[in-house]
Amino acid sequence: MKLTRADYDRLMMPCYVPMDMLVKRAHGCYMWDTEGRRYLDLTSGIAVNCLGHTPEGVVKVIKKQASELIHVSNIFANVKTLELAAKLEKLTGFERAFFVNSGTEANEAALKLARRAALENYDESKDEIIAFSHSFHGRTFFAVSVAGQDKYSDGFGPKPGAITHLPFNDVEAFKKQISDRTCAVILEPVQGEGGIIQADPEFLKTVRALCDEHHAYLIFDEVQTGVGRTGTLFCYEQTPVKPDILTMAKGLASGIPIGCVLTRTEIAMHFKPGTHGSTFGGNALACAVGCYVLDTIAKPGFLEKVTSKGAFFRAELLKLGQKYGVFSEVRGKGMLIGCVLAEKYKDQAAQLQKLCFKHRLLTLLAGSGVLRLAPPLNIKKEHLKEGLELMEKALQDFTAR
Ligand SMILES: Cc1ncc(COP(=O)(O)O)c(C=O)c1O
Numbered sequence: 001m002k003l004t005r006a007d008y009d010r011l012m013m014p015c016y017v018p019m020d021m022l023v024k025r026a027h028g029c030y031m032w033d034t035e036g037r038r039y040l041d042l043t044s045g046i047a048v049n050c051l052g053h054t055p056e057g058v059v060k061v062i063k064k065q066a067s068e069l070i071h072v073s074n075i076f077a078n079v080k081t082l083e084l085a086a087k088l089e090k091l092t093g094f095e096r097a098f099f100v101n102s103g104t105e106a107n108e109a110a111l112k113l114a115r116r117a118a119l120e121n122y123d124e125s126k127d128e129i130i131a132f133s134h135s136f137h138g139r140t141f142f143a144v145s146v147a148g149q150d151k152y153s154d155g156f157g158p159k160p161g162a163i164t165h166l167p168f169n170d171v172e173a174f175k176k177q178i179s180d181r182t183c184a185v186i187l188e189p190v191q192g193e194g195g196i197i198q199a200d201p202e203f204l205k206t207v208r209a210l211c212d213e214h215h216a217y218l219i220f221d222e223v224q225t226g227v228g229r230t231g232t233l234f235c236y237e238q239t240p241v242k243p244d245i246l247t248m249a250k251g252l253a254s255g256i257p258i259g260c261v262l263t264r265t266e267i268a269m270h271f272k273p274g275t276h277g278s279t280f281g282g283n284a285l286a287c288a289v290g291c292y293v294l295d296t297i298a299k300p301g302f303l304e305k306v307t308s309k310g311a312f313f314r315a316e317l318l319k320l321g322q323k324y325g326v327f328s329e330v331r332g333k334g335m336l337i338g339c340v341l342a343e344k345y346k347d348q349a350a351q352l353q354k355l356c357f358k359h360r361l362l363t364l365l366a367g368s369g370v371l372r373l374a375p376p377l378n379i380k381k382e383h384l385k386e387g388l389e390l391m392e393k394a395l396q397d398f399t400a401r
Helices: 005-011 056-068 079-092 103-121 141-146 171-177 201-213 284-297 302-323 349-358 381-400
Strands: 023-027 030-033 038-041 096-100 128-132 163-166 182-187 217-221 245-248 259-263 327-333 336-341 370-373
Touching (some): 038 381, 056 284, 079 284, 096 103, 103 128, 103 141, 103 182, 103 217, 103 245, 103 259, 163 171, 171 201, 182 201, 201 217, 284 302, 302 327, 349 370, 349 381
Parallel strands (some): 128 163, 128 182, 182 217, 217 245
Antiparallel strands (some): 023 030, 030 038, 245 259, 327 336
């Protein structure tokens, strides 16, 4: 069957507007379309393919695991799920894991757990969830209502209640709002979709202290920042606080769908048989790849290189952006990078992204004013340099319009 990009618009629900090509294959940091054109991919499947496309080690693990055990459901325990839970416990200190298939599902489970624990420890009046403007926590109706972007949650009828949105990094607004009614506070340590905005350390200290005072759970959504993306295994390690509940997904199995919620035993115990579940969650194939990913990125020196390559790339991008007067700032941590467009070009990130595509450089957006880059964690410096050359061509076109 000969299919083209035009068939996408005929066959698929119109939720996305993919770039004008049809992907055939990908390897490392390159992608090829059906016309044989090669692209340098600095999107990593939206921060998912942390070891690049089709990495040899992952392919080997998939082949081996697929020939042994793929899926049995959670009515049976399997070795690989336990292996991944044990590795995560060793690396983070969180004693209990719940596996799902996506970031949304991880946050949905975390929010339900926080509500259930508060209800059982106190009463049903302790139901408020505090979240922040520009946050993104996924697309189920609860997760999308909790996130602070109305454009994603409006238009689907009545929303789940007892959710408060506050400005991010605003200590005073937070102090004013949190009370004994608050059962959970959820935040991204670096807001990804919202524009690569870091949580301020002083803000986090206040949030942690007041969560403790009011017996509210602090949930860190590390779906995008986790699994090495920001240069440490989890981004919370670079902050002065540790959350009570931690969610992750994206990079954990390098492209095989997986998500996970981690927490301490006393919180986890509020999920009892029947309170929550997932058919696919924790399947052996995804967990086997998850084990391989964690073993790889926890190797000595791996994460240090993510930090140093990220710092190099950010500095060079800023130089380029300033040479052409297009970027006012290049921010982020490790391999999660946001090129902020200068006031003159504010809201034109999508136009720049299209020009990058013209030069066969694949990039992401984080809102209308930030071009986001999420290269594979193991990308070589020579490929980052190639990215800079292609970016320069796109910037030349952008300013010459
Ligand atoms: C911080 C954050 N949370 C949750 C999600 C939702 O994850 P998923 O698309 O895997 O459901 C995303 C996805 O971009 C994210 O960046």
